[in-house]
Amino acid sequence: MDATIASIVISVIALVIFKYTIKQANKYWFRPKKMEKRLREIGFKGNPYRIIFGDSKDVDRMRAQVTSKPMELSDDIVFRVLPYHLHLLQKYGKKYFIWFGMKPRLSILDPMLVKDILSRPNEFRKPGNDQMGTVLAGGLFMSEGLTWTKHKKILNPSFHIDRIKNMVPSIVESCLEKIEKWNLSLASKESIEVDMVQEIDPLIGDIMCKTVVAGPISEESKRMYQLRIMMNQQAAKLARLMFFPGWWSLQTQEVKTIKAAHKETQSLVKKMVTRRLEEMKNGASNQGDMLSSMLEAFQDEASGVSLDDVIEECRSFSFIGKESTARPLVWMLYVLARYPDWQERAREEVLQIFGDQKPNVDGLNKLKIITMIIYEALRLYPPTGVIHRCISKDTKLGDMVLPAWIQITIPITLMNHDPDIWGEDVNQFKPERFDEGVFNSEMQSIFFPFSGGPRKCIGQSMAMVTSKFVIATFLQHFILELSPSYLHAPRHSFFLVPQHGMKLVLRKLV
Numbered sequence: 001m002d003a004t005i006a007s008i009v010i011s012v013i014a015l016v017i018f019k020y021t022i023k024q025a026n027k028y029w030f031r032p033k034k035m036e037k038r039l040r041e042i043g044f045k046g047n048p049y050r051i052i053f054g055d056s057k058d059v060d061r062m063r064a065q066v067t068s069k070p071m072e073l074s075d076d077i078v079f080r081v082l083p084y085h086l087h088l089l090q091k092y093g094k095k096y097f098i099w100f101g102m103k104p105r106l107s108i109l110d111p112m113l114v115k116d117i118l119s120r121p122n123e124f125r126k127p128g129n130d131q132m133g134t135v136l137a138g139g140l141f142m143s144e145g146l147t148w149t150k151h152k153k154i155l156n157p158s159f160h161i162d163r164i165k166n167m168v169p170s171i172v173e174s175c176l177e178k179i180e181k182w183n184l185s186l187a188s189k190e191s192i193e194v195d196m197v198q199e200i201d202p203l204i205g206d207i208m209c210k211t212v213v214a215g216p217i218s219e220e221s222k223r224m225y226q227l228r229i230m231m232n233q234q235a236a237k238l239a240r241l242m243f244f245p246g247w248w249s250l251q252t253q254e255v256k257t258i259k260a261a262h263k264e265t266q267s268l269v270k271k272m273v274t275r276r277l278e279e280m281k282n283g284a285s286n287q288g289d290m291l292s293s294m295l296e297a298f299q300d301e302a303s304g305v306s307l308d309d310v311i312e313e314c315r316s317f318s319f320i321g322k323e324s325t326a327r328p329l330v331w332m333l334y335v336l337a338r339y340p341d342w343q344e345r346a347r348e349e350v351l352q353i354f355g356d357q358k359p360n361v362d363g364l365n366k367l368k369i370i371t372m373i374i375y376e377a378l379r380l381y382p383p384t385g386v387i388h389r390c391i392s393k394d395t396k397l398g399d400m401v402l403p404a405w406i407q408i409t410i411p412i413t414l415m416n417h418d419p420d421i422w423g424e425d426v427n428q429f430k431p432e433r434f435d436e437g438v439f440n441s442e443m444q445s446i447f448f449p450f451s452g453g454p455r456k457c458i459g460q461s462m463a464m465v466t467s468k469f470v471i472a473t474f475l476q477h478f479i480l481e482l483s484p485s486y487l488h489a490p491r492h493s494f495f496l497v498p499q500h501g502m503k504l505v506l507r508k509l510v
């Protein structure tokens with residue numbers, strides 16, 4: 001009898017182990033291999049699947065290698081910013097895939113297909129289960145389905161161009177405060193050296209607070225920005241782990257720090273939100289900022305917006321708005337310093353429109369040269385280097401049927417530096433490419449600085465208006481030059497950043 005029970009127990013255990021082994025073998029080997037076969041069948045090429053790690057170790061090694069030293073002063077930055085993409089492109093041609101751990105990511109570089117993907121957000125969705133994306137971006141940026149539709153509708157008016165135009169005086173005021181500070185340092189000197197990364201960050205933080213919560217930077221916001229710096233640093237260290245299944249549950253110091261900082265941020269935002277809610281209950285008016293719009297929706301039961309939704313959007317916008325405006329602005333100032341002839345043309349335009357008066361909204365649409373320079377900077381130095389999407393069922397794209405559960409990468413930086421799209425002078429700074437703007441049909445088919453389709457950037461007008469007025473006020477007062485100590489080292493760290501800072505020399509305009 002005992003022997004029978006023992007043999008039953010052993011058989012059950014053996015069965016469980018067998019089933020578990022089959023499941024794991026399927027997950028770690030057979031499923032990726034099946035995916036690989038399907039991709040090769042539709043004409044994509046890539047490295048053969050390597051168990052668990054895929055291409056991740058090579059991606060890491062190559063990134064470490066190229067970022068170990070600065071590059072020459074050139075706008076041909078792809079080899080430094082997306083080295084592995086470039087490597088596969090050269091090896092396999094434009095239809096290539098990268099193994100992100102066990103998942104293949106298909107690169108789509110054909111502008112027509114990219115446009116198609118972006119216009120079908122219900123089929124090509126943001127990758128789910130992206131814990132880092134949820135913590136670092138979250139809110140509208142990461143949401144899907146009904147929540148996205150509802151929130152976008154509520155938030156859109158706060159980012160409408162008419163509301164943004166009303167903000168121009170306060171944007172200019174914030175810039176003038178910065179200029180006054182620099183002027184004080186310049187009082188007894190011919191020139192000063194500044195790190196624009198350090199200068200632009202608080203300036204844009206101040207401007208964004210006015211958009212998001214209609215007020216100056218509060219103590220809570222200051223602490224949130226400190227926490228954010230900490231989170232970005234830890235997240236950069238974790239980038240090499242993210243392909244690993246279950247990495248978010250690992251008890252590493254970096255993960256613990258990010259989770260703690262995220263929690264503290266949420267409670268700071270909650271304080272700001274409940275304070276504003278009290279003010280609104282006591283009769284404070286809606287100032288058109290995004291927090292007021294969300295709180296108004298929250299007070300209307302039919303809207304289905306919860307207080308947690310309000311807190312999450314407020315948290316998300318405080319960070320996305322600031323970083324996605326500040327990071328590219330630094331590169332815009334870089335190109336102005338690097339190309340003095342274009343800086344001079346932009347200054348002439350500013351002085352012609354505003355003279356020595358404060359820049360004002362009437363001149364907004366006349367800033368043609370500055371607009372062209374901004375677009376060319378966004379082309380050569382795109383803040384968002386890649387856009388990711390995924391599909392949950394077999395999906396037709398062009399003349400292909402993409403297999404279910406595949407991830408798709410749109411490598412914006414590669415596309416913006418592709419000679420087949422832009423011509424042989426692709427790596428030259430030529431703002432005249434945009435002398436007819438970006439809204440003509442040719443540009444709309446090849447240039448996606450703010451993405452496209454229904455999920456295009458909600459902050460586009462905000463970012464463009466802010467950048468134009470920051471540049472205009474700076475050029476009215478200073479000549480910008482690259483510092484001799486500047487090291488050219490663009491690198492992706494969620495956004496495109498100058499790895500060793502952006503050292504510029506400011507001279508007073510006489």
Ligand code: HEM
Nearest residue numbers: 140141321324325328384387449450451455457458459463
């Ligand atoms: C030059 C500055 C900016 C650039 C180049 C930029 C670029 C982009 C891009 C490429 C996307 C699409 C990402 C994707 O689909 O995965 C996006 C989406 C988004 N951006 Fe921006 N952005 C900028 C400024 C801003 C600002 C100032 C804000 C907020 C104040 C903002 C808020 C958002 C949000 C919420 C989304 C998600 C929209 C949705 O899914 O419906 N962005 N942005």
